[in-house]
Amino acid sequence: MNQLTNYFKNNIRQNGMVLALVFIMVLFQALTGGILFRPMNVNNLVLQNAYVLILATGMLLAILTGNIDLSVGSVVAFVGAISAVMMVDWGVPVWITIIAALLVGVAVGAFHGYFIAYMRIPAFIVTLAGMLIWRGLTMVILKGQTKSPFEKSFQAMAAGYLPGRDLKIGGLNVIALIAGLLISLFFIIMVFRARRNKVKYGFDVIPLWLELGKAALVIIAINLLTFSLAAYNGIPIVLILLIGLIGLYTFITQRTIFGRHVYALGGNEKAAKLSGVKTKRVMFLVYTNMGLLAALAGLVVAGRLNAATPKAGVNFELDAIASCFIGGASASGGIGTVIGAIIGGLVMGVLNNGMSIMGVSVDWQQAIKGLVLLGAVFFDVVAKKKG
Amino acid sequence: MANTILEMRDITKKFAGVPALQDVSFSVQDDEIHAIVGENGAGKSTLMKVLSGVHPHGSFDGKIFVRGEECSFKSIKDSEKLGIVIIHQELALIPYLSIAENIFLGNEKATGGVIDWNRTVNEAGKLLKKVGLDENPNTLIGNIGVGKQQLVEIAKALSKEVRVLILDEPTAALNDEESGNLLNLLEELKVQGITSILISHKLNEIEQVADQITVIRDGRVIENMTREQGDFHEDRIIKSMVGREITDRWPTRTHKIGDEMFKVENWTVHHPLHEHRKVVNNVNFNIRKGEVIGFAGLMGAGRTEIAMSLFGKSYGQKHSGKVFKNGKEIRVDTVNHCIDNGLVYLTEDRKSYGLVLINDIKNNISLANLGKVSRFQVINPNEEVVEAEKYRKKLSVRSTGLEQVVESLSGGNQQKVVLSKWLMSEPDILLLDEPTRGIDVGAKYEIYTIINELAAEGKAVLMISSEMPELLGMCDRIFVVNDGEIAGCLDRGEASQESIMKTIMNHQKKTKSVQRSKG
Numbered sequence: 001m002n003q004l005t006n007y008f009k010n011n012i013r014q015n016g017m018v019l020a021l022v023f024i025m026v027l028f029q030a031l032t033g034g035i036l037f038r039p040m041n042v043n044n045l046v047l048q049n050a051y052v053l054i055l056a057t058g059m060l061l062a063i064l065t066g067n068i069d070l071s072v073g074s075v076v077a078f079v080g081a082i083s084a085v086m087m088v089d090w091g092v093p094v095w096i097t098i099i100a101a102l103l104v105g106v107a108v109g110a111f112h113g114y115f116i117a118y119m120r121i122p123a124f125i126v127t128l129a130g131m132l133i134w135r136g137l138t139m140v141i142l143k144g145q146t147k148s149p150f151e152k153s154f155q156a157m158a159a160g161y162l163p164g165r166d167l168k169i170g171g172l173n174v175i176a177l178i179a180g181l182l183i184s185l186f187f188i189i190m191v192f193r194a195r196r197n198k199v200k201y202g203f204d205v206i207p208l209w210l211e212l213g214k215a216a217l218v219i220i221a222i223n224l225l226t227f228s229l230a231a232y233n234g235i236p237i238v239l240i241l242l243i244g245l246i247g248l249y250t251f252i253t254q255r256t257i258f259g260r261h262v263y264a265l266g267g268n269e270k271a272a273k274l275s276g277v278k279t280k281r282v283m284f285l286v287y288t289n290m291g292l293l294a295a296l297a298g299l300v301v302a303g304r305l306n307a308a309t310p311k312a313g314v315n316f317e318l319d320a321i322a323s324c325f326i327g328g329a330s331a332s333g334g335i336g337t338v339i340g341a342i343i344g345g346l347v348m349g350v351l352n353n354g355m356s357i358m359g360v361s362v363d364w365q366q367a368i369k370g371l372v373l374l375g376a377v378f379f380d381v382v383a384k385k386k387g
Numbered sequence: 388m389a390n391t392i393l394e395m396r397d398i399t400k401k402f403a404g405v406p407a408l409q410d411v412s413f414s415v416q417d418d419e420i421h422a423i424v425g426e427n428g429a430g431k432s433t434l435m436k437v438l439s440g441v442h443p444h445g446s447f448d449g450k451i452f453v454r455g456e457e458c459s460f461k462s463i464k465d466s467e468k469l470g471i472v473i474i475h476q477e478l479a480l481i482p483y484l485s486i487a488e489n490i491f492l493g494n495e496k497a498t499g500g501v502i503d504w505n506r507t508v509n510e511a512g513k514l515l516k517k518v519g520l521d522e523n524p525n526t527l528i529g530n531i532g533v534g535k536q537q538l539v540e541i542a543k544a545l546s547k548e549v550r551v552l553i554l555d556e557p558t559a560a561l562n563d564e565e566s567g568n569l570l571n572l573l574e575e576l577k578v579q580g581i582t583s584i585l586i587s588h589k590l591n592e593i594e595q596v597a598d599q600i601t602v603i604r605d606g607r608v609i610e611n612m613t614r615e616q617g618d619f620h621e622d623r624i625i626k627s628m629v630g631r632e633i634t635d636r637w638p639t640r641t642h643k644i645g646d647e648m649f650k651v652e653n654w655t656v657h658h659p660l661h662e663h664r665k666v667v668n669n670v671n672f673n674i675r676k677g678e679v680i681g682f683a684g685l686m687g688a689g690r691t692e693i694a695m696s697l698f699g700k701s702y703g704q705k706h707s708g709k710v711f712k713n714g715k716e717i718r719v720d721t722v723n724h725c726i727d728n729g730l731v732y733l734t735e736d737r738k739s740y741g742l743v744l745i746n747d748i749k750n751n752i753s754l755a756n757l758g759k760v761s762r763f764q765v766i767n768p769n770e771e772v773v774e775a776e777k778y779r780k781k782l783s784v785r786s787t788g789l790e791q792v793v794e795s796l797s798g799g800n801q802q803k804v805v806l807s808k809w810l811m812s813e814p815d816i817l818l819l820d821e822p823t824r825g826i827d828v829g830a831k832y833e834i835y836t837i838i839n840e841l842a843a844e845g846k847a848v849l850m851i852s853s854e855m856p857e858l859l860g861m862c863d864r865i866f867v868v869n870d871g872e873i874a875g876c877l878d879r880g881e882a883s884q885e886s887i888m889k890t891i892m893n894h895q896k897k898t899k900s901v902q903r904s905k906g
Contacts, residue, residue, distance in 0.1 A: 201769040257757045257764050264754055267743035274701060274732070274740050275755040275808065276722040334745050 016383075017328055017343045020376070024347055028354030035357050036350070039231035046229075047159065047304065049349035050238040051076070051297040053342055055320035056327075057249050058293035060341040061286045063324045064253075064266045066333025067116070067123035069287065071130030072294040072320060075108055076313030078134040079298030084147035084308030087154065094154045102295050108134065109291015110284070117283035131317070139310045148307035157241070158303030161234045172227070173234040180226030183243075184219040191215050238300060245293075249338045262286060266333030322369070323348055326376040347372070390417045391455070392582055393471075393551055398437055398449035407433045408447070408606045415551065415599075420573055420583045422593040424628055425603035426855065431586050432476075434603065435553050438584075439473040440466040470550030474540045476559060482529030487511035489528050490543045514542040518572055534565030541572065545581075552576070553584045558592060559687050570596050588685045590621045591892065602627045625888045637860035638832065640839040644863065645676030647714070648847040649730070649816045654708035656696040666692045666703055668871045674816065674847035679838060681862035682851040683887050689871035690851045691735055694818040698732035699725050712816065726755060729815035733805055733822055735851070741805040742793050749775040749789040751804050756811045778807035782837060799830025806837065817841060820851045835861060855884045869894040 029036045055072050062069045083101045086092040092100075108130070115126045167174040191211065198205050205211070229235050253259040261282045264272040273279045297316070302308050327344025329336025348369060355365045394414040400407050408430045415421045423431050436442045438451065440460030451458050453469050460466045463473070480489045487508050496506045511524035520538040522531060528539065537557055544552055554573075558566040570592055573583045587593055593600060600612040600619065610627045612619060656667035667689055674680050682690040695702035697710060699722030710719050717728045725731065734740035742751055752775040753760060760770040775789055782803040786796060793804055802822065809817065819838070823831040838861065842848055852858050858865050865882045867874040867890040874894035877886055 197769055201773060203769070203772065255766050255768070257761055257766060260750065260754070260757055260766065263746065263750070264743050267745050268739075270740050271743055272754070274698070274722060274734060276699075276726050277754070278723075330745075334743065 016379075017326075017340055021343050021347050021350070024350050024354075028350060028357075032354055032357045036354055037228065039228045041353065041357070042225065042228040043232045043236065045349055045353055046236055046239050046242075048353065049345060050158070050236075050242055051300050051304075051316065052319045052323060052349065053242055053345045054245060054293055054297040054300065055316055056323035056341040056345045057245055057338055058290040059317075059320040060249075060324050060327075060329060060336055060338055061253070061262055062123070062290055063321070063329045063331070064262050064333060064336055065123075065283055065286055066266045066269075066331075068127070068317075068321055069112070069123065069130075069290050069294075070127040070317050071108075071112065071134060072290065072297070073313040073316035073318075074131045074134035074138065075105060075291060075294035076298040076301055076316055077138040077308075077310065078108070078141075079105055079295040080302035080308040080312050081138045081141040081147070081310075083154075083299060083302060084150070085141055087150055088147050094151055097154070098157075098299060101299055102292060105291045105293075105295020105298070106288055107291070109288040109294070112291065113284040113287030116287055117280045123287070135310075138312075142308060142310050144310055146307050146309040148305075150303065150306055154299075155303045155306055156237060158238055158300045159306075160237045162237060162240070165234050171231065173230040173232075176226045176230035176235045179235055180223045180230075183222050183226075187218060187222070188215060241296075241300075246338060246342055253338055258282070258285070263334055266335075268334075319345075319348060322373050326373055328380065344376075347376075391415070392417045392453065393438075394452040395434075395438060396450045396452070398434065398447060398451075400433055400437055400442060400447035406606055408437070411449070411603070411606070411608050413601045413608055413611065415582055415584060418577055418580055418582060419598040420577055420585055420596050422585045422587065422597035422600045423603060424587070424590065424593060424600060424624060426628060426853075429603045429628075430606040431603055432555060433606075435473055435555060435584070435586065438466070439463055439471055439553060441473075467547055470548055471553070472544040472547055472549045472551070473553040474537075474544060474555065474557065476556045478533075478536050478540055480528045480536055480539060483527060485525045485527055486515070486522060486531070486539055486542075487524035489539060490514060490524075490546055492543075494546065510546070511542070514545055515539075517545060518542045519568065532565075534561045534568070537561065537565075537569060538572070549581060551582045551584065553586075555586045556588065556686070557585070558587060558589055559685075566592060589895075590624050590888075591895070593624070594619050594621060600624065604628060621888075621892060622885070625885055637857075638836045638839055640842065642677070642863060643843070643845075644678045645845065647673050648676045648712065649674040650711040650714075651697065652709040652711070654693065654697065654710070655706070656692060656703035657705040659703050662704060666871050667696060670708070670871075670873055672866050672873060672876070674849055676847060677842050677845050678863045679842050679848045679850055679861055681858035681865040682849065682868050683855060683858050683865050684868035684874075685891060686853065688868045688891075690868045691820055692871070693868065694732055694820050694849065694851060695734075697725075698722065698730065698818060701732075726812050726814075729813070730818070731755075731809040731812060731814040731816070732818040733809060733820055735821035735824060737798075737801055737805050741808075742801060744794040745792060747790045747792050748779060748784065748786055748796075748804055751793050752778055752807045752811055755808050759811070774811060775807075778811050781810070782807050783833070797826075797830075799826035799833070802826055802830070802834065806834070814846065816847045816849075818849045818851075821853065822850065823852070823854070823857065831857075855887060858887075859883065867891060867894070870898055872898075 025036065035041055059069060059072065079101045082104055083097045086097045086100060087094065112126050112130050115121045116123045162175050164175040165173065195205055195211060226235070253262065261272065261277045264275070264277055265279050265282050269279055298313070301312055305312065323345035324336060324341045325331065325344065326347055327336065327340030327342070329340065351369055351372060352365065355368065360368075391414045396412050398408050398411040411430070411434060423434070425431050433442070437447050440463045443461045444459035451460070453471070458469065481492070484492070490511045491507055496503050496510065508524045515522060515524060518538045518541050520535055520542065522535060528536060541552070557569055561569065566589070573585070574596060576583065585593065585597065597619070598614050602609045602612070602624065650673040652671055654667060654670040655665060658664040658666050670693055672680070682693070684690050692702050696706060697719055700706050700720060701722065710717055712728055712730070717730070718724045719728075719730065738744060743754065749772060753771050756774070757766060760767055760774055772789060779786070779789060784796070784800050784803045784807065786800060793801055796804065806822070822838070823834050826834070838848055838850065850858065850861060859882055862882075863879055865877045865887065867877065867887055869891050872894070875890040877890070
């Protein structure tokens with residue numbers, strides 16, 4: 001029992017976030033009279049929030065360094081505009097456009113990163129400038145107008161589904177069900193591999209029943225999701241992209257030297273430097289990466305809208321930043337996880353979606369989201385003081 | 388005899404149960420310059436903080452009397468009301484405000500909240516004349532030198548109708564001419580009826596101006612000397628300051644010294660902001676295998692700057708000179724070069740430069756050595772735990788486990804974590820800057836033991852310390868650093884607190900005479 005309380009004490013923040021998400025989901029499920037978890041709506045939740053979650057992943061790294069990136073919304077629009085011009089006006093093939101768009105994102109991120117890391121101009125100023133620059137250039141490129149439509153294959157990335165939509169058993173998409181089972185199996189294998197390794201090194205492990213209980217919860221969640229999706233159109237391609245990104249960035253932040261250096265830089269830059277961390281290079285890479293992910297989000301947004309518009313991505317940076325803070329990241333840097341940022345993003349997404357279904361006006365939605373952000377951070381501060 | 392303006396009686400102040408001051412009593416007369424001397428950490432600054440209300444009434448035992456009346460200061464404001472003003476070592480001026488604005492900061496010449504700028508500038512001008520500073524009151528503080536800033540601080544004190552002026556190491560950052568001016572000013576103020584309490588390491592200055600000297604050692608008053616008694620003599624003061632029996636506070640060690648392992652030649656470093664100022668000047672020293680050498684010197688002598696600039700050029704600019712390991716020249720351009728060459732530096736300021744306080748013990752220990760527990764840039768978390776745990780055990784870091792956040796550790800255990808980090812990189816040469824600063828006696832002994840073990844393993848160790856007994860107890864040779872230069876090297880046999888102080892004083896005199904002959 002002692003072990004159990006210890007486990008919860010050590011993971012209070014993470015568990016708290018998950019509980020908050022579950023609470024909000026249950027709340028809106030009740031308030032919307034069960035609409036929230038209808039298969040179509042679950043599908044919409046994924047498609048609507050994909051871009052925020054992609055941005056939040058990159059933003060988390062920036063926030064870990066103790067900074068933010070205000071430019072991502074404008075970069076989203078800029079990349080959308082460039083790809084629209086390439087495909088619609090010049091007739092460039094889709095795959096070349098995608099590669100070019102991602103490279104533009106990298107270049108934009110590197111541009112910011114250069115001034116932030118090597119010229120030591122505060123990130124707030126550099127990315128504020130970037131916000132204006134890329135928004136302005138978007139309007140220049142699009143001449144203030146909307147450009148569309150795109151090819152089907154380009155839209156697929158944002159709004160398409162895995163093939164095999166007609167393979168159905170009892171109205172459920174077989175591919176989605178199988179995917180759910182495969183992911184569950186993969187998860188179970190990972191859990192037991194990590195456990196076996198720990199035992200091999202002679203470390204303490206949490207009791208088996210607790211490990212299994214945890215795994216069971218995750219597996220139930222995964223299969224509920226895939227089951228819902230199976231009852232609609234199957235698995236959205238963007239979900240695959242998203243899960244890949246979350247996995248990749250969790251790995252980078254938790255398991256690689258680079259990731260550890262990001263945390264150290266945010267925790268204490270001077271100490272990190274005196275421990276041999278190349279702080280400038282780390283900072284540069286974090287912002288370059290942010291550019292890459294902003295470009296990816298830009299492609300997803302353009303594909304979903306099936307158009308590039310000058311107003312695309314307005315205020316996206318604020319959603320991404322809010323996701324990270326709701327997810328437990330610290331504004332002074334060094335604290336936060338990718339999973340946390342994703343959960344934060346989902347909290348915002350469910351709030352948006354749930355309130356829209358209930359017919360709450362956009363004005364009230366904004367105010368309520370603001371209160372939730374403040375409340376989440378307030379809870380953090382109070383919990384820290386008590387701890 | 389003149390009237391007693393100020394008296395402190397039986398002051399005892401403890402920090403977390405450890406006494407910093409014990410039954411300190413002393414009194415200051417009207418119109419005198421009263422010097423307080425003692426080693427670093429003897430309790431001088433604490434005493435002055437008690438006097439000025441930084442440590443409020445009730446946080447210490449004992450009584451304070453001003454003009455025979457007992458006082459209980461709750462804050463600096465209370466002591467300032469009675470005309471007691473303290474000027475700290477780190478000046479509290481705001482660089483982007485003008486001289487006049489700084490002088491009247493918090494005490495603005497205003498009516499109904501609106502500042503009268505003419506009156507402000509006018510009165511600031513008068514005060515500047517009083518302290519002999521020929522500057523426009525509208526000049527920004529950031530544009531005048533430290534010496535002049537010191538005078539502005541005094542002008543600020545005068546604006547508060549000061550009776551007792553406390554100066555904590557006022558001349559530490561000043562050159563000789565500026566110091567001279569400052570001391571003259573104190574004597575003038577004395578004539579005008581302002582008493583000064585002067586804390587200083589520079590005994591020659593004290594000899595010059597003080598009317599009375601109180602010597603503090605280990606939180607106790609050791610001696611009171613007055614000018615009339617005629618026993619103001621540097622040697623006499625030094626003896627009183629340091630005259631403590633060196634007991635068995637250091638673990639014994641066998642000295643097995645081998646060949647030269649580390650050598651620094653003509654190392655010169657310029658100030659990070661003022662590129663013409665040499666902070667480290669033509670420094671040469673060496674460490675042999677299995678040897679512990681020490682850097683002694685006063686605060687601001689340049690010891691930290693030497694060590695930190697050697698470690699990946701982490702301090703200063705325009706570095707020149709050569710660094711050798713085992714006779715071969717090595718590159719020290721970045722921290723990683725140094726770590727790869729087995730040269731590491733333990734900072735004197737572990738909270739700012741040594742630890743990521745919000746991270747746990749494991750991450751702090753492995754931070755400089757992630758390559759050792761990784762393959763293709765991917766960390767093996769289990770290897771990491773094994774390695775970190777090895778050093779946590781070896782140095783017996785008292786903690787709940789590797790996951791404990793270092794912020795919550797005691798100073799001594801934090802220091803062990805920083806040491807663990809560097810030991811994990813398996814260095815040959817360790818530059819330890821104040822390795823025992825701010826940690827309790829028991830933890831100190833453990834750190835000493837670790838240092839001895841390192842030496843016994845054949846490593847070369849440099850120890851920088853402001854506590855001379857510690858250097859004398861630990862080191863095979865002691866290099867005396869003064870003014871960014873090596874003033875001398877003393878062997879174990881000839882080193883004593885007196886001889887170290889003597890070396891510093893001689894070097895100060897020598898540089899002074901050099902400056903004179905140049906000027």
